[in-house]
Amino acid sequence: xxxxxxxxxxxxxxxxxxxxxxxxxxxxxxxxxxxxxxxxxxxxxxxxxxxxxxxxxxxxxxxxxxxxxxxxxxxxxxxxxxxxxxxxxxxxxxxxxxxxxxxxxxxxxxxxxxxxxxxxxxxxxxxxxxxxxxxxxxxxxxxxxxxxxxxxxxxxxxxxxxxxxxxxxxxxxxxxxxxxxxxxxxxxxxxxxxxxx
Amino acid sequence: xxxxxxxxxxxxxxxxxxxxxxxxxxxxxxxxxxxxxxxxxxxxxxxxxxxxxxxxxxxxxxxxxxxxxxxxxxxxxxxxxxxxxxxxxxxxxxxxxxxxxxxxxxxxxxxxxxxxxxxxxxxxxxxxxxxxxxxxxxxxxxxxxxxxxxxxxxxxxxxxxxxxxxxxxxxxxxxxxxxxxxxxxxxxxxxxxxxxx
DNA sequence: ACGATATAGTTTCGAGTCGATACCAACTGT
DNA sequence: ACAGTTGGTATCGACTCGAAACTATATCGT
Numbered sequence: 001x002x003x004x005x006x007x008x009x010x011x012x013x014x015x016x017x018x019x020x021x022x023x024x025x026x027x028x029x030x031x032x033x034x035x036x037x038x039x040x041x042x043x044x045x046x047x048x049x050x051x052x053x054x055x056x057x058x059x060x061x062x063x064x065x066x067x068x069x070x071x072x073x074x075x076x077x078x079x080x081x082x083x084x085x086x087x088x089x090x091x092x093x094x095x096x097x098x099x100x101x102x103x104x105x106x107x108x109x110x111x112x113x114x115x116x117x118x119x120x121x122x123x124x125x126x127x128x129x130x131x132x133x134x135x136x137x138x139x140x141x142x143x144x145x146x147x148x149x150x151x152x153x154x155x156x157x158x159x160x161x162x163x164x165x166x167x168x169x170x171x172x173x174x175x176x177x178x179x180x181x182x183x184x185x186x187x188x189x190x191x192x193x194x195x196x197x
Numbered sequence: 198x199x200x201x202x203x204x205x206x207x208x209x210x211x212x213x214x215x216x217x218x219x220x221x222x223x224x225x226x227x228x229x230x231x232x233x234x235x236x237x238x239x240x241x242x243x244x245x246x247x248x249x250x251x252x253x254x255x256x257x258x259x260x261x262x263x264x265x266x267x268x269x270x271x272x273x274x275x276x277x278x279x280x281x282x283x284x285x286x287x288x289x290x291x292x293x294x295x296x297x298x299x300x301x302x303x304x305x306x307x308x309x310x311x312x313x314x315x316x317x318x319x320x321x322x323x324x325x326x327x328x329x330x331x332x333x334x335x336x337x338x339x340x341x342x343x344x345x346x347x348x349x350x351x352x353x354x355x356x357x358x359x360x361x362x363x364x365x366x367x368x369x370x371x372x373x374x375x376x377x378x379x380x381x382x383x384x385x386x387x388x389x390x391x392x393x394x
Numbered sequence: 395a396c397g398a399t400a401t402a403g404t405t406t407c408g409a410g411t412c413g414a415t416a417c418c419a420a421c422t423g424t
Numbered sequence: 425a426c427a428g429t430t431g432g433t434a435t436c437g438a439c440t441c442g443a444a445a446c447t448a449t450a451t452c453g454t
């Protein structure tokens with residue numbers, strides 16, 4: 001809490017501490033699921049599977065992304081399959097693995113994502129503030145993920161495993177070619193390109 | 198860092214969308230409660246009651262802050278009282294109301310707040326970036342709270358209800374004098390001073 | 395080639411969260 | 425004085441979460 005109120009009234013609150021609280025609070029407000037058809041975890045799962053590339057659309061990858069256990073992730077996926085928003089497909093390359101796809105109903109549901117309000121609020125910020133915010137959040141997320149020893153997620157376009165071509169790119173990690181749309185998808189094997197900090 | 202390699206693959210990612218997702222993800226990582234004695238809701242409640250001023254340390258105020266129902270807030274408070282981290286006190290001014298205090302054990306527990314990691318990460322950012330981030334987050338939180346029609350919380354030092362003295366301040370809202378430490382506390386009746394945007 | 399080990403996924407359990415609803419006690423306005 | 429509001433609690437059902445136990449498939453080491 002407060003604990004260090006400098007000089008007179010000046011600089012009363014510990015700015016850093018406030019920020020951590022603020023981030024949590026902001027996320028909480030943004031994820032408010034009252035009068036929504038899904039829970040926060042379900043929304044997060046739906047969003048994840050809509051954004052993840054074909055190597056990362058599995059319950060395991062989601063559990064890592066969501067910083068939870070495979071068991072918990074499995075339940076969330078199950079509930080969304082039951083609701084008809086996700087569907088399972090066999091993975092030809094690995095019989096243990098299940099490939100998850102968002103159904104048309106799932107994509108339609110995403111239009112009602114409660115995160116839309118936060119996106120709107122953020123989009124109203126000045127362009128340069130948005131840019132700074134984006135960079136700062138990514139840096140903080142990566143540093144925190146490192147500290148907590150959980151994998152960092154990112155798009156293939158930014159991944160050091162990728163060698164770009166003109167219309168496709170080669171991913172050294174999965175040893176396969178990626179189409180242009182795929183480059184914009186989340187990948188569990190993400191490794192930031194360039195200097196880390 | 199990276200994230201903006203336009204031209205070639207050209208503006209692949211929707212920056213705004215990334216940011217909303219990032220904020221939620223960052224908060225999720227920061228609140229990770231694995232190998233922690235409390236749940237995320239319990240930590241939030243404990244933090245709230247440690248920061249809130251004497252007018253706001255009630256289950257109702259917490260329920261508004263946490264954007265949930267009084268019933269849910271009541272349960273969380275109850276669990277923390279059972280754990281000996283909070284304690285109830287009678288409110289002389291209103292017999293219906295319960296004043297919540299953080300016990301010494303509760304304050305000790307706060308030292309192990311999982312949010313500490315995020316605070317550390319944020320404190321390592323350059324000073325000017327921190328300042329920008331803080332202002333931006335506050336603005337976004339206020340705008341989102343307005344959109345969602347939930348009250349905004351803030352410290353009395355920033356509240357338009359307050360008239361500052363030298364060592365105390367008068368709060369027009371609660372019609373009482375505030376001591377200096379109290380000025381740094383959260384208040385449910387917070388009304389931002391100065392221009393709104 | 396084959397056993398040890400690792401990985402993908404599911405299920406079950408108990409404690410907690412959450413919104414909704416119903417309810418009681420105490421305050422407020424007129 | 426009394427209707428309406430507010431503060432708080434209890435209960436219900438669906439969901440979350442971590443942990444643990446379990447099955448099936450891959451992979452590694454020799």
